[in-house]
Amino acid sequence: MNGHSSNENWMIYGANGYTGRLAARVAKSLDLEPVLAGRNAAQIAPLAHELGFASRIFSLADPAIVARNLDGVAAVLHCAGPFSATSKPMLAGCVRARTHYLDITGEIAVFEDVHSRSDEFRRAGIVVMPGVGFDVVPSDCLAAMLKRELPSATHLKLAFKSRYGKLSPGTTKTMVKGLPEGGKIRKDGRIVKVPAAWKVETIAFTAQAPATAVTIPWGDVSTAFYSTGIPNVEVFLGASEAQIKQLKMPGLARWLVGLAPVQAFVKAQIAKRVTGPNDEERARDEMYLYGEASDAAGNKVVLRLRTPEGYSLTAESAVTATLRVLEGRLAAGAYTPSMAFGAEFVLGLTGVRLSR
DSSP: OOOOOTTSOEEEETTTSHHHHHHHHHHHHTTOOOEEEESOHHHHHHHHHHHTOOEEEOOSSOHHHHHHHTTTOSEEEEOOSOHHHHHHHHHHHHHHHTOEEEEOOOOHHHHHHHHHTHHHHHHHTOEEEOOOBTTBHHHHHHHHHHHHHOTTOOEEEEEEEESSOOOOHHHHHHHHHHGGGOEEEEETTEEEEEOTTOOEEEEOSSSSOOEEEEEOOOTHHHHHHHHHOOSEEEEEEEOOHHHHHHHTOOHHHHHHHHSHHHHHHHHHHHHHHOOOOOHHHHHHOEEEEEEEEEOTTSOEEEEEEEEEOHHHHHHHHHHHHHHHHHTTOSOSEEOOHHHHHOGGGGGGSTTOEEEO
């Protein structure tokens, strides 16, 4: 594969979104010059002007138009979710244009689609790496560290919680979209559906402060298997009793939330009312991650990570991963972050600490 340098043309698509803006500002702080892109000219153009970046306006409706707008672009950092709707048309454009693809999804369906198509991406000569944000960089790297310490591991438990936990509009919309689908775990190598909030456990996110956590259908249910080969994976989110009660929504209510008009209404309300954490809120928040690997003989290894707030970490890790891909050292194909850059990748990000 041809090598690329970090000063080559690369793009942040969805730069007008909450996380896209953060990534654009990280790029500016590093004296990088990505092209800012999206379908909303009224928001993209002023941001590009403010940061001194070039901009392109296009939707993802037609892969041929996407490919045309990716002409000469070495890599795209895709930040416009929900990725279950946007990743396929962007990937189609990337395959045509021979442009590397990275995104910040946490959606299982996207990871499964990408990893099932690795041969296609190899033939196209492109690197495809979904989940280069908080979904799933810290937990994916933690999984790889655990597998290295316990090669015989058959079960993997990953958990995370935030200190304060304010969500962006995009993340909130993705969660609402996923509500009707219930939960997911990996069992004996296969992803299986389970009820929402299937398990509730007390997890020692720090040795001093255990907290209640609940199973969620997080991206690692997919990615940890590709990164480690561990066949049984469960992911937990630290949550209050009230939040757990909401997750255990009755079947009828879950069905109602799944109806297209209800989804549209709820997402419109989110767009109006949810702003995401401001700079000050992000600066004081932090994330705690817990990882546990065990094997059939009863051996167990526990590792913990503490990281900056999730959106701050996402912006840095996504830009860092894009620069690494542009270095041209990876063979074409589909990757998880730890497959591409090793288990230590997360430890190179600002403010990340590992403990037992």
